[in-house]
Amino acid sequence: MEKLGKFRKIINKIYYKTFVDNFNFKLNYNFPNNYYRWDLIEYLINKNNYNSYLEIGCDKDQLFSKIKIENKIGVDPVSGGNIRKTSDEFFKMNSDKFDIIFIDGLHIYNQVKKDILNSVKFLNENGIILVHDCMPDSLGKQAVPRYKMQWNGDVWKAIVDLRQDKNLDIFTCEVDQGIGLIKKKTNSSILKIDKQINQLKFKDYYYNYKSYLRVIKLNDLKKMF
Numbered sequence: 001m002e003k004l005g006k007f008r009k010i011i012n013k014i015y016y017k018t019f020v021d022n023f024n025f026k027l028n029y030n031f032p033n034n035y036y037r038w039d040l041i042e043y044l045i046n047k048n049n050y051n052s053y054l055e056i057g058c059d060k061d062q063l064f065s066k067i068k069i070e071n072k073i074g075v076d077p078v079s080g081g082n083i084r085k086t087s088d089e090f091f092k093m094n095s096d097k098f099d100i101i102f103i104d105g106l107h108i109y110n111q112v113k114k115d116i117l118n119s120v121k122f123l124n125e126n127g128i129i130l131v132h133d134c135m136p137d138s139l140g141k142q143a144v145p146r147y148k149m150q151w152n153g154d155v156w157k158a159i160v161d162l163r164q165d166k167n168l169d170i171f172t173c174e175v176d177q178g179i180g181l182i183k184k185k186t187n188s189s190i191l192k193i194d195k196q197i198n199q200l201k202f203k204d205y206y207y208n209y210k211s212y213l214r215v216i217k218l219n220d221l222k223k224m225f
């Protein structure tokens with residue numbers, strides 16, 4: 001994980017709260033406390049007989065080491081996985097396709113959107129893309145530039161953006177920091193919003209996240225995927 005010095009944290013926090021956003025309400029989610037990203041991935045692999053997995057951003061292999069599948073690739077410029085590159089460098093040289101792709105690299109809107117669109121190009125028919133950290137509970141957890149150690153970034157904005165794409169069908173499951181689920185098929189519920197992505201604030205997310213992200217519970221997910 002990226003190191004964040006004390007001084008940098010303070011400067012970023014002052015900058016963010018002064019010039020970007022200062023909405024201090026907090027959300028309470030019902031993330032199950034006994035079901036995590038590796039459980040969801042195992043469920044999807046078994047249910048769909050998937051045999052290839054790509055993880056973008058592996059850190060210390062907390063997740064990567066738990067995935068049991070025939071072919072697995074983990075991409076991270078710093079640690080973990082088995083390819084030492086950024087996601088952009090990887091997608092430039094890659095020619096393989098995958099059944100399931102887990103995106104958990106740089107948690108900044110532009111990069112997450114790019115990772116999703118690149119993943120779509122390398123997704124097998126009937127494959128699925130998962131995106132971690134879609135549901136921040138507070139302003140600080142989603143602030144860019146970052147000023148908190150526990151950080152989801154503004155991944156949520158990439159989901160809101162692509163919920164408007166007519167060729168991607170997207171849900172977000174209320175589990176393990178919010179996991180986006182993306183299938184390459186006709187969007188069955190195109191999101192309509194009256195703001196540009198760069199105008200969205202945490203206040204917009206706070207009041208609209210259920211429709212913005214199309215949030216579902218784990219039980220619903222298991223009926224649909």
Ligand SMILES: C[S@@+](CC[C@H](N)C(=O)[O-])C[C@H]1O[C@@H](n2cnc3c(N)ncnc32)[C@H](O)[C@@H]1O
Nearest residue numbers: 001057058059062063076078086087104105106
């Ligand atoms: C939150 S951690 C990943 C955690 C892991 N996937 C898990 O489930 O526990 C994010 C990782 O993304 C990596 N990263 C940062 N920028 C990246 C990029 N451009 N491409 C790929 N990985 C990146 C970081 O080095 C860090 O190890």
